[in-house]
Amino acid sequence: MTPRILVFAGSIRTGAYSGKTADAAMKELAQQGAEVTRISLADYPLPIMDEDLEKEKGVPENAFGIGRLIAAHDGVLIASPEYNASIPPLLKNTIDWVSRVSRIDGNNVRPWSGKPVALCSSSDGNFAGIRGLYHLRAVLMNCRADIITPQCSVARAQDAFDADGNFRDDRTKGMMEATCRGLIERAKLMSTRIGA
Numbered sequence: 001m002t003p004r005i006l007v008f009a010g011s012i013r014t015g016a017y018s019g020k021t022a023d024a025a026m027k028e029l030a031q032q033g034a035e036v037t038r039i040s041l042a043d044y045p046l047p048i049m050d051e052d053l054e055k056e057k058g059v060p061e062n063a064f065g066i067g068r069l070i071a072a073h074d075g076v077l078i079a080s081p082e083y084n085a086s087i088p089p090l091l092k093n094t095i096d097w098v099s100r101v102s103r104i105d106g107n108n109v110r111p112w113s114g115k116p117v118a119l120c121s122s123s124d125g126n127f128a129g130i131r132g133l134y135h136l137r138a139v140l141m142n143c144r145a146d147i148i149t150p151q152c153s154v155a156r157a158q159d160a161f162d163a164d165g166n167f168r169d170d171r172t173k174g175m176m177e178a179t180c181r182g183l184i185e186r187a188k189l190m191s192t193r194i195g196a
Helices: 017-031 051-057 063-073 091-100 132-141 170-195
Strands: 004-009 037-040 074-078 116-122 152-154
Touching: 004 017, 004 063, 017 037, 017 074, 017 116, 017 152, 017 170, 063 074, 063 091, 074 132, 074 170, 091 132, 116 132, 116 170, 152 170
Parallel strands: 004 037, 004 074, 074 116, 116 152
Antiparallel strands: none
């Protein structure tokens, strides 16, 4: 079984370290045998989460679009920056809207529920964005996602990548390899259970 993994970054800023981290994850997942879909949240703009807006107009179509992608893949890898030691608003807003999706194409589907998810972070400091992952993990667990234990945090991200987008540091490479391996293994396991 070839696991299908969805990858995206929590920032859409040009040159964002989280985007580079997502690209590195995409390469590593592919090297380990996964079929990878890389998206940008810029292609799925969403209004600020607002229950009055939801009541008036329903869940936005772009939330359904991301929800369909999550549901169609065996696992998800999110590469997030850290804003004020927490989750960036773009990513939090996306997670919140997708959590409101309960039916896709006539079927009862909660995209996050039971979905294996791997987390990566990056920052230009020594903390490597890891403080934001505590909050991100808690939010996704509340959505009933299956968060794997290995994670990859990229410190001093401004110097972490070479010209080809690969990690310069062996320790960071090892973290990414372990994170991707853990996600692939969990995705295969969950797929086997569903097919049983």
